[in-house]
Amino acid sequence: MKTTLLVSAAVFCSCSFAALPAARPLPAPVRTGGMPLQQALNARRTIRSYKADALTDQQISDLLWSANGVNRNDGKRTAPSAVNRKEINLHYLTAGGAFAYDPETNRVTKVSDEDLRKWAGRFKAPVYIVLSADLKRAASRHYAVMDTGYVSQNIYLHCASAGLGTCAIGSFSRIKGGEKGKLLHDKLGMSETEEILLTHSVGIPDEE
Numbered sequence: 001m002k003t004t005l006l007v008s009a010a011v012f013c014s015c016s017f018a019a020l021p022a023a024r025p026l027p028a029p030v031r032t033g034g035m036p037l038q039q040a041l042n043a044r045r046t047i048r049s050y051k052a053d054a055l056t057d058q059q060i061s062d063l064l065w066s067a068n069g070v071n072r073n074d075g076k077r078t079a080p081s082a083v084n085r086k087e088i089n090l091h092y093l094t095a096g097g098a099f100a101y102d103p104e105t106n107r108v109t110k111v112s113d114e115d116l117r118k119w120a121g122r123f124k125a126p127v128y129i130v131l132s133a134d135l136k137r138a139a140s141r142h143y144a145v146m147d148t149g150y151v152s153q154n155i156y157l158h159c160a161s162a163g164l165g166t167c168a169i170g171s172f173s174r175i176k177g178g179e180k181g182k183l184l185h186d187k188l189g190m191s192e193t194e195e196i197l198l199t200h201s202v203g204i205p206d207e208e
């Protein structure tokens with residue numbers, strides 16, 4: 001009886017832990033170098049065609065950190081946030097699944113095995129970044145929308161500097177009458193108070 005209980009407990013524990021998504025560390029972001037700012041501003045543009053090449057973990061880490069990573073000991077970020085609410089969250093989508101980014105630990109957690117890129121935009125891109133706001137944490141929706149813009153511009157400037165192409169996509173939520181935005185929200189396991197405000201396609205440019 002005792003052995004049966006122990007075996008059952010062991011099976012229950014291993015099943016429960018197996019169901020938990022494991023957070024995986026990204027390589028440390030490169031926080032030096034890059035293109036001089038004036039050159040990056042001069043190079044910044046929207047790119048909508050990308051090579052099929054997947055991005056490396058280092059490229060993803062540098063991109064997410066530049067977008068909204070922690071850049072000071074007090075936990076503040078590369079993007080400013082109204083009333084320092086830090087309500088903007090990032091996910092990235094690849095052929096191999098969807099991942100949530102934790103800027104505090106530089107770790108990512110797989111939240112879906114599905115390729116969700118088609119729900120984020122129309123372009124054939126190896127990566128999509130999803131920018132969402134936790135409206136419970138935000139000072140207001142108005143501020144959350146503005147904070148999203150700073151993160152988006154960081155993505156644009158990082159891509160210009162790193163030889164990547166990107167397009168901000170506001171129309172993702174209108175694809176199929178808004179169905180895609182809602183579907184992406186649900187498939188990423190977001191709470192009721194989380195709202196996707198923008199997506200970005202990212203990849204190596206395949207155009208002049």
Ligand SMILES: Cc1cc2nc3c(=O)[nH]c(=O)nc-3n(C[C@H](O)[C@H](O)[C@H](O)COP(=O)(O)O)c2cc1C
Binds near residue numbers: 171
């Ligand atoms: C908030 C926002 C939403 C956008 N949404 C889309 C979009 O849904 N589809 C698209 O192709 N481009 C979109 N864009 C890209 C703009 O069309 C692009 O920035 C504009 O044409 C100027 O080009 P540039 O970025 O190369 O200067 C968006 C840009 C912003 C800032």
